Amino acid sequence: MKPATYSPLPRTRDLAAKRLCGQRSAILALDLGSTTGWALRDTTGVITSGVQQFRPNRFEGGGMAFLRFNHWLSELAGSPGPIAAVFFEEVRAHAGTLAAHVYGGFLAHLEAWAEFRDVPYQGVPVGTIKRFIAGKGNADKQAVIAAVKARGFAPIDDNEADAIAILLWAAKTYGGVS
Numbered sequence: 001m002k003p004a005t006y007s008p009l010p011r012t013r014d015l016a017a018k019r020l021c022g023q024r025s026a027i028l029a030l031d032l033g034s035t036t037g038w039a040l041r042d043t044t045g046v047i048t049s050g051v052q053q054f055r056p057n058r059f060e061g062g063g064m065a066f067l068r069f070n071h072w073l074s075e076l077a078g079s080p081g082p083i084a085a086v087f088f089e090e091v092r093a094h095a096g097t098l099a100a101h102v103y104g105g106f107l108a109h110l111e112a113w114a115e116f117r118d119v120p121y122q123g124v125p126v127g128t129i130k131r132f133i134a135g136k137g138n139a140d141k142q143a144v145i146a147a148v149k150a151r152g153f154a155p156i157d158d159n160e161a162d163a164i165a166i167l168l169w170a171a172k173t174y175g176g177v178s
Contacts, residue, residue: 025084027175028076029167032088032106033099034065037159039167043081047167049153051160054106065102066109073113083119086110087170089162090123124166132172133165 024043031037039049052072056064077083088110094100114121127137134147141158148161151168155161 025175026081027167027170028083028086029163029170030086030088030110031159031162031166032091032103032110033159034102035157035159036069036106037155037157037161037163038076039160039163040076040079040083041167041171042079047153047164049155049160049164049167051156066105069106069109070113073110077117077119085170085174086114086119086121087124087166088121089129089166090125092125122170124169129162129165129169132169 026043027041029039034053034055036052036054037049038052039047041047054065054068054072056062088107091103094103111121113119130139130144131137133139133151134143136143139147141161144165145155145158145161148155148164151164153161153164155164
């Protein structure tokens, strides 16, 4: 059996990350949660984005949300060609215990999915995203949405706006694209 390897993008591997996230690489950005915002830059540079719901219905167990998330990731990964890297909003404080548990569950499944496929992944702190897109590390949701709209996108909510902001940050930071 092949030993397990880990593939997060540590900040010390910036050159490798730049190679992985070049203009010809597909990059996925996620704002994790029961309502997950996503943005995907395909290998041609086209950006698509949206929001995906993973809440289980009242007749399903709580694990169904994570099964749906894994299935959705696999379907999404097949559409633009291989995903070179995944970036996600790294949340350190939550409004409540349930929100923290839900985020942790989605994060665990994302990391396992990425490890299994040898796809590098990296969390991006909330303040970094807000500072990049809106100019202030403590910008509110409406300011982030407005800043994303000013760049030519039409997010339907703050989840999609956050995912687009993460993708733009990753492309600029690691891919040399603004």
